[in-house]
Amino acid sequence: MLLFMFVTFISYCFFINTLGAIPQNWMAYFQQLITITLVSNPLIMCLFFIVCLIYNIKSWQYVSLQLSGTEQQFIYYSSTAMTRRKQFGSWFYVQLLINMPAFIYALFALFIGLMWHHYVLPLVIFSYLLLLTVTGALIYVRLANRFADTPHLTVIPGRWKKPLFSLFIYHIFDKRKLTYLISKAFIIMIISIGFVRMPNDLRTSAIAVLLIIMVHALLIYQEHHFEKDYLSFMRNFPYGITRIYFYSILTHIVLLLPEFTWLLMAFKPLAGISLLLLGLSMAQLLRSICYRNGSSMQVYLPALFVLFLLLFWSIMYGWMLWLILVNFGLSFFLFYRGYFRQG
Amino acid sequence: MLHLQQFKKYYHHRLVLAIDDLRISPGTYWVKGVNGSGKSTLLKALAGILDFEGDITLNNSLHVKRQTRAYRSLVNFAEAEPVFPPYLSGREMTELFISAKKGTRAQAEAYVSSMQMQDYINDPVSTYSSGMLKKLSLVLAFIGNPSLILLDEPLITMDSASLLVLYKWIRESDASFLLSSHQEPEVGNLEVTGTLLVAAQTLKLVEP
Numbered sequence: 048m049l050l051f052m053f054v055t056f057i058s059y060c061f062f063i064n065t066l067g068a069i070p071q072n073w074m075a076y077f078q079q080l081i082t083i084t085l086v087s088n089p090l091i092m093c094l095f096f097i098v099c100l101i102y103n104i105k106s107w108q109y110v111s112l113q114l115s116g117t118e119q120q121f122i123y124y125s126s127t128a129m130t131r132r133k134q135f136g137s138w139f140y141v142q143l144l145i146n147m148p149a150f151i152y153a154l155f156a157l158f159i160g161l162m163w164h165h166y167v168l169p170l171v172i173f174s175y176l177l178l179l180t181v182t183g184a185l186i187y188v189r190l191a192n193r194f195a196d197t198p199h200l201t202v203i204p205g206r207w208k209k210p211l212f213s214l215f216i217y218h219i220f221d222k223r224k225l226t227y228l229i230s231k232a233f234i235i236m237i238i239s240i241g242f243v244r245m246p247n248d249l250r251t252s253a254i255a256v257l258l259i260i261m262v263h264a265l266l267i268y269q270e271h272h273f274e275k276d277y278l279s280f281m282r283n284f285p286y287g288i289t290r291i292y293f294y295s296i297l298t299h300i301v302l303l304l305p306e307f308t309w310l311l312m313a314f315k316p317l318a319g320i321s322l323l324l325l326g327l328s329m330a331q332l333l334r335s336i337c338y339r340n341g342s343s344m345q346v347y348l349p350a351l352f353v354l355f356l357l358l359f360w361s362i363m364y365g366w367m368l369w370l371i372l373v374n375f376g377l378s379f380f381l382f383y384r385g386y387f388r389q390g
Numbered sequence: 391m392l393h394l395q396q397f398k399k400y401y402h403h404r405l406v407l408a409i410d411d412l413r414i415s416p417g418t419y420w421v422k423g424v425n426g427s428g429k430s431t432l433l434k435a436l437a438g439i440l441d442f443e444g445d446i447t448l449n450n451s452l453h454v455k456r457q458t459r460a461y462r463s464l465v466n467f468a469e470a471e472p473v474f475p476p477y478l479s480g481r482e483m484t485e486l487f488i489s490a491k492k493g494t495r496a497q498a499e500a501y502v503s504s505m506q507m508q509d510y511i512n513d514p515v516s517t518y519s520s521g522m523l524k525k526l527s528l529v530l531a532f533i534g535n536p537s538l539i540l541l542d543e544p545l546i547t548m549d550s551a552s553l554l555v556l557y558k559w560i561r562e563s564d565a566s567f568l569l570s571s572h573q574e575p576e577v578g579n580l581e582v583t584g585t586l587l588v589a590a591q592t593l594k595l596v597e598p
Contacts, residue, residue: 209482214475221477277475280530282439284490285463387458388441 079159086160086168096175099149103179106145107186114190127192134188142183149176212294214278215270216301226266233262234306249318253362256322257355259306260329264351266302267330268344271337275389282387292331292382299330325367328374329358335378338385391416391538391566392436394593396444399431406431409444409593417583418560421570427588429570430470433540436568437467449537466491468531470543470570472523476516480507480526483515484533491534501529504555521547532559541569554579 084091113119126134143150153172160169209217219227237258274281281291300307303326310326311319332354340350361370397409407428423429434440438454438461446454452461474483484498502511505525510518518526524547531539544556557579560567568586585596 208485209478211486214478217477218475273475277473279439279473280467280469283437283462283465283467285459285461286490287459387438387455 082156082159083163083165086156086165086172087163089168092168092172095172099146099176099179102149103142103146103183106142107183110141110183110187111190114187122191131188134191135184138187138191139180139184141187142180145183146176146180211278211281212297213301215273215298218273218277219266219302223266223269226269230262230266231305234259237262238309249321249367250362250365252314252318252322253325253367254359256310256326257329257358257362259303260326260333261351261355263302263330264333267299267333268337268347270298270334282389288383288386291386292379295334295382296327296331299327299334303327303330321368321371324371325374328371328378331378331382332374335381335385338381338389391449393447393450394444395447397435397446398443399428399435399440400443401431405591407588407593408591412593412595414586414595415583416566418567418569418580419584419586420582421568421586421588422572423570423588428591429588430542432586432588432593433467433542433568433570436538437465437540438462439467463491463534464537465540466531466534466536466538466565467540468527468542468544470546471520472527474515474523474526477514479514480511480518480522480529483526483530484511487530487533491536493533493535498529498533501532501559504559505529505552519547521549521552524548525552528556528559532563536565539563539565539567541567543571544569545571545573 085095086092114122126137129137150173153169153176156172157169160166237255240255306326307323310322313319314322333351336350336354337347340346358370361367392412392414394409394412394414396411397407398405399407421429421432431440435442436446436454438458448454448461448464451457452464454461478486480502484502487493488495488498502508505528507522507525507529510522515523515526524544528541528544531541545553548556560580587594587596
């Protein structure tokens with residue numbers, strides 16, 4: 048994800064089409080100008096260094112997290128038998144691949160710098176990237192060779208009964224806090240936009256609700272995998288499909304409680320309840336499509352995209368109330384067909 | 391007790407197990423087969439956890455796909471490598487199963503005590519070793535009033551004292567058992583009604 052964003056950002060800088068103010072034959076010149084500024088202006092170079100540092104810190108955190116996973120445990124009792132030199136070489140290669148976009152850009156900057164007789168800063172950029180890569184490799188070697196400490200436990204306080212529908216919510220606070228917080232941050236941005244509460248057109252508010260649910264798509268996907276990984280014993284419980292579907296509704300109500308509260312407070316009662324039901328029906332639909340398309344992100348994302356388009360245009364055509372019925376109906380159908388057919 | 395009809399299970403279009411017609415009377419059965427033969431697949435399908443083609447009937451009246459609730463209230467299952475929400479304690483897991491399987495606290499407490507789990511039953515499951523997890527999954531499988539208990543690899547990661555406790559539970563229980571294992575239960579510890587041999591993508595009942 049990190050790599051994708053970095054490459055996209057850099058590609059965007061090179062390939063973005065301006066709004067037509069710059070003549071086409073000047074495009075290459077301006078793109079060169081950006082790079083010349085980098086290799087000639089120490090301030091711009093420092094900004095670039097800060098960005099690279101943040102990127103590398105995030106990559107170190109990511110690799111550390113991956114190393115703590117059960118499927119990577121074999122590294123601790125296999126690679127550690129190699130010499131430190133060989134281990135360093137392997138991890139250096141890993142970090143080099145992670146930093147490859149930056150290195151490619153640095154190479155391009157070096158080439159531009161040489162063309163325009165700027166020699167020092169391009170070499171400094173290269174050296175800095177090399178330093179970051181070496182630092183990353185050393186960190187990984189240290190991590191792979193350390194004696195594992197007792198893993199940090201998230202203590203969920205309270206010895207009250209934890210009902211089945213709440214287990215995923217506890218899981219969020221145990222393992223998915225960051226995803227949850229980022230989702231809520233996006234929600235605040237959506238809610239802050241002025242158009243979401245246009246007095247005479249509920250469609251804009253319904254679009255906002257659609258965006259809110261789409262922001263939760265990742266959490267809903269993770270909910271599906273949590274159920275698959277940790278709650279498979281539930282399929283042996285003598286619970287009917289309606290009861291399990293109802294539990295799913297309760298889970299989403301708790302998950303979307305802040306948003307639903309806002310809907311009920313910011314809108315008139317009838318509009319608020321309609322929007323709440325619309326949001327809930329969309330969440331249920333997203334959850335149910337996981338039983339068909341939730342095995343991997345590559346399958347889930349396209350399905351999500353198609354669903355978004357269908358829901359968006361249905362709202363634009365004013366079919367909001369029908370959508371509530373259709374979403375609930377379809378989600379229950381998919382749930383009924385998919386829940387006990389897993390595996 | 392159990393009747394399997396036109397049972398077929400595919401994984402990615404590959405036939406793993408096919409059983410035309412098999413009746414299994416009440417008793418304790420050892421499910422035997424090499425790695426990857428389909429033992430766990432069979433037990434999961436019998437538990438109602440895995441989808442399959444065909445039908446499974448319990449006690450001549452309960453079809454797993456039609457009377458799902460009644461079937462699952464009488465069939466309990468313990469996985470080979472159990473995975474539970476890591477932040478829940480063993481006690482909370484037993485509470486969940488007591489509620490679902492209509493068991494009682496006294497019943498669960500008796501099983502926990504006889505497995506010597508009192509010291510860690512209130513700790514989060516994430517702190518458990520594989521043996522402790524296995525004991526917990528076995529306790530959960532005995533909660534309620536099941537007619538059939540399916541134990542997938544119950545003998546692995548268990549110490550010998552705990553195995554004797556498990557055999558005692560099986561002998562004292564009115565339920566029927568299907569135990570999958572690579573090791574045959576020791577003679578004298580458990581009276582086995584028959585062996586279910588999983589091989590060549592099918593299942594054969596071998597009476598002793």
